[in-house]
Amino acid sequence: MPDKNTEIEIPISTEEHVISARGEVRNFIAEHLNFSPLERMHVLTAVSELARNIHNYAGSGKLQVSLANSPSGKRGLKLVFQDNGPGIRDIDEAMKERPVHQYQKGMGVGLSGSKKLADEFHIVSVLDQGTLITWIKWERQPS
Amino acid sequence: MKIPVPLLKIGQVLLVPIEIELTDEMAEDLHIKVLKKIEETGVRGLVIDVSLVEVIDSYLARILINIGRAAKCLNCNTVVVGVTPEVALTLTQMGLSWRGVRTALNVEEAIALVESDA
Numbered sequence: 080m081p082d083k084n085t086e087i088e089i090p091i092s093t094e095e096h097v098i099s100a101r102g103e104v105r106n107f108i109a110e111h112l113n114f115s116p117l118e119r120m121h122v123l124t125a126v127s128e129l130a131r132n133i134h135n136y137a138g139s140g141k142l143q144v145s146l147a148n149s150p151s152g153k154r155g156l157k158l159v160f161q162d163n164g165p166g167i168r169d170i171d172e173a174m175k176e177r178p179v180h181q182y183q184k185g186m187g188v189g190l191s192g193s194k195k196l197a198d199e200f201h202i203v204s205v206l207d208q209g210t211l212i213t214w215i216k217w218e219r220q221p222s
Numbered sequence: 223m224k225i226p227v228p229l230l231k232i233g234q235v236l237l238v239p240i241e242i243e244l245t246d247e248m249a250e251d252l253h254i255k256v257l258k259k260i261e262e263t264g265v266r267g268l269v270i271d272v273s274l275v276e277v278i279d280s281y282l283a284r285i286l287i288n289i290g291r292a293a294k295c296l297n298c299n300t301v302v303v304g305v306t307p308e309v310a311l312t313l314t315q316m317g318l319s320w321r322g323v324r325t326a327l328n329v330e331e332a333i334a335l336v337e338s339d340a
Contacts, residue, residue, distance in 0.1 A: 098243045101277060120277065120308035124316070127279035188280040192316025 085111060085146045091162075092139035097130045100142055104158070107144050112156055113218050121196040122156060125214055128189035129160045137164020137209065147215050155198070155217035166206040227252055229259050235267040235333050236260060236298075241274045249285045256289055260298045267336025268293045271329055273304030283318055290323040299339045301325065301332040 087107060089100045104126050108114055114122065126142070133140040140162025147157035167173050174191040194200040199215035227248070230237040236259055244252065260268065270286060272278060278286075290300035301324045313320070326332035 094245050117308050117311060120306075120312045121315075123277045124279050124312050127277055127281070131279065131281055188284075188316065188318060192280055192318065195316055196312065 087144045089142040089144065090139070091130050091133045091142055091160075094134060097127065097134050100130045101126050104142075104144055104156075108156055111146055112154065113220055114156075114216070115219070118216060118219070122158075122216060125193040125196050126158065128193045129158070129212055129214065132189055133160060133162045133164070137162035140164065140209070147217070149217065153217045155215055158212075158214040160212040160214070161209065163209040166208055166210055167202075167204040168206060170202060170204055227255075229256065231259075231263055231265060232333065233337075234265050235269055235336055236263065236265045237269045237271065237329065237333075239271040239274070243275075244282065244285075249282070253285060253289055253292070257292050257296065260293055260296045266298055267333070267339070268298050268300040269303060269326075269329060269332040269336060270300065271303045271332075275304070278305065278309045278313065280313070280316065280318055283313055283320075287320070287323050294322070299324075299336050301335050303327070303329050303332045 087103060089103055090096060091100060101123050105119070105123060108119060108122060130142060140160065143159040143161070145157045147155040149155070173187060174194065175187065190202075193214065196216075197214045198217050199213070201213040202210065204210040226242060227238060227240055227244075230239075236256070238252075238256060256268065259265075268289070270289070272286075275282070286302055290302075293300050303326050305325050310325075324335065326335055
């Protein structure tokens with residue numbers, strides 16, 4: 080049974096959820112992990128990007144927040160974004176970086192950008208079934 | 223839609239302090255309202271203050287960049303104030319370019335910057 084304190088599940092179905100998800104994750108990392116201000120900004124920005132993608136493209140989904148433990152003893156933050164939306168047809172295409180004049184309302188920068196902010200990033204997407212994104216950031220200084 | 227973001231005309235500068243989280247609708251609305259105001263008043267400078275915005279993601283960055291570029295078409299230069307080092311570094315690491323949008327450390331500096339361009 081998951082320890083309620085070290086694992087939380089946040090629904091993402093309204094625009095307000097995108098905003099409140101950041102607050103919940105901010106509180107979670109303040110309570111459990113030792114991140115620098117820059118690392119914290121990476122986390123909150125990734126939450127914003129990926130939760131917004133769920134809201135914009137899938138309509139609704141959820142974010143599971145938990146502590147990650149590596150075999151070497153590192154601790155970190157694990158974010159799992161999950162939706163039952165239309166899925167991404169071509170992940171490589173969606174993740175391509177685009178020059179600034181091509182910044183349209185699109186998932187590209189958010190998706191590829193979020194990957195760059197993570198230590199580990201995995202994405203699985205099946206058309207008409209949904210998308211699952213795992214985002215992990217390790218502590219640099221143990222707490 | 224009445225958005226709770228004030229547009230403050232100070233001489234030849236329009237100051238827009240963003241103090242709340244912007245929903246998609248509010249952001250679109252702000253974009254239009256700001257450009258309308260620039261057109262009405264003919265101000266030569268736009269200062270957008272994001273000091274109170276904790277996280278600037280690619281969505282908000284895109285809005286700021288788009289407003290900046292549209293304002294330029296109306297002969298108005300834009301400076302964004304209140305971008306913290308953490309925000310700037312994070313957006314840069316994500317691969318986002320601030321091209322065309324200048325930043326300043328505070329509102330006074332921003333106003334001086336746009337006034338010197340006018």
